[in-house]
Amino acid sequence: METVIKVDNLTKNFRVRDKEPGFKGSLKGLFKREYKNIEAVKNVSFEIGRGELIGFIGPNGAGKTTTLKMLSGLLYPTEGTVEVLGYRPQDRSHDFLKSISLIMGQKNQLWWDLPAIEAFNLNREIYEIEEKSYKRILGELIDLLDVSDAVQHQVRRLSLGQRMKCELIASLLHTPDVLFLDEPTIGLDVVMQKKIREFILEYNKRHNATIILTSHYMDDVKEICDRVIMINEGSKVYDGDLDSMIKEYADYKILIPIFNDRVSRKELSKYGDVVSYDHPKAVINVSRRDASKIASEILNNYDIDDLDINEPRLEDIIRDAFENGIKTVV
Numbered sequence: 001m002e003t004v005i006k007v008d009n010l011t012k013n014f015r016v017r018d019k020e021p022g023f024k025g026s027l028k029g030l031f032k033r034e035y036k037n038i039e040a041v042k043n044v045s046f047e048i049g050r051g052e053l054i055g056f057i058g059p060n061g062a063g064k065t066t067t068l069k070m071l072s073g074l075l076y077p078t079e080g081t082v083e084v085l086g087y088r089p090q091d092r093s094h095d096f097l098k099s100i101s102l103i104m105g106q107k108n109q110l111w112w113d114l115p116a117i118e119a120f121n122l123n124r125e126i127y128e129i130e131e132k133s134y135k136r137i138l139g140e141l142i143d144l145l146d147v148s149d150a151v152q153h154q155v156r157r158l159s160l161g162q163r164m165k166c167e168l169i170a171s172l173l174h175t176p177d178v179l180f181l182d183e184p185t186i187g188l189d190v191v192m193q194k195k196i197r198e199f200i201l202e203y204n205k206r207h208n209a210t211i212i213l214t215s216h217y218m219d220d221v222k223e224i225c226d227r228v229i230m231i232n233e234g235s236k237v238y239d240g241d242l243d244s245m246i247k248e249y250a251d252y253k254i255l256i257p258i259f260n261d262r263v264s265r266k267e268l269s270k271y272g273d274v275v276s277y278d279h280p281k282a283v284i285n286v287s288r289r290d291a292s293k294i295a296s297e298i299l300n301n302y303d304i305d306d307l308d309i310n311e312p313r314l315e316d317i318i319r320d321a322f323e324n325g326i327k328t329v330v
């Protein structure tokens with residue numbers, strides 16, 4: 001596979017004012033400025049091939065947005081190198097900018113008082129898109145996202161979801177090969193989240209686009225991404241496929257027996273961590289390795305109406321991993 005993104009020991013430090021809290025701190029700060037270093041991204045390396053869909057995940061403040069900003073050339077790395085499609089992003093060359101897009105769910109680039117369609121026309125000029133292909137691509141995007149009416153209205157009047165769709169269109173008119181999507185579904189309802197996900201997948205398929213996506217919604221990651229890169233406190237802690245990540249970080253499975261007879265909670269606790277027992281249904285987290293053994297023991301020992309063995313939810317795995325301290329698996 002052709003390598004499209006190459007990140008080597010990427011590091012970003014921010015120098016920020018270090019003020020003591022309170023009034024006294026402010027007063028002191030007037031005379032003596034103290035600074036501290038924030039290591040937002042530390043020695044991160046990875047390579048991404050053309051057409052890959054990457055989920056870039058990590059807790060708040062992990063360094064995701066900072067990394068995406070370096071990949072799109074908005075921030076200079078403190079150390080290390082980035083190469084995207086053979087360009088050095090920080091040079092911000094015209095050709096580079098025509099091949100990428102950074103879309104941030106929390107920021108908008110559209111003008112509030114104008115209809116979205118006017119922003120699109122302006123982007124056509126900025127990116128020097130030929131009239132004929134502009135019309136075709138715009139038509140295709142409006143169709144896919146189902147916003148033919150919305151694009152005629154002032155942006156301030158649009159719903160959050162319509163606005164996000166218009167943001168996507170504005171960022172994709174020049175058909176970038178590489179997309180950096182920073183929380184593209186944030187704040188949207190589940191139906192709209194799903195539509196945006198389907199659209200991202202479709203765009204990837206049509207244009208063989210390489211996509212890095214950050215999201216706190218695990219459904220986004222589950223449904224879009226083949227591969228996950230996880231960072232924590234600026235460092236990469238995992239890089240691989242989603243299934244292996246689940247096995248690596250979730251050392252348990254969930255057994256859900258439905259009992260015909262009454263069993264004491266204490267008795268059940270010898271099999272694992274009893275999450276709930278509301279007769280006839282129990283939910284027990286058991287060790288992944290012994291899950292099938294424990295399941296057959298329970299089937300043998302009790303009168304069972306039904307028994308399910310489930311994988312933990314991705315959200316729970318990630319939350320536990322973040323809360324309990326993430327081990328590095330790279």
Ligand SMILES: Nc1ncnc2c1ncn2[C@@H]1O[C@H](COP(=O)(O)OP(=O)(O)OP(=O)(O)O)[C@@H](O)[C@H]1O
Nearest residue numbers: 014016038040058059060061062063064065066067
């Ligand atoms: N311009 C800046 N100046 C100083 N510190 C910054 C700046 N931008 C980010 N940081 C700090 O760098 C760290 C990483 O921030 P970043 O925004 O990359 O995290 P994130 O993973 O995107 O988090 P979130 O999930 O909340 O969006 C944080 O500690 C943040 O406070």
Ligand SMILES: [Mg+2]
Nearest residue numbers: 064065066182
């Ligand atoms: Mg962020």
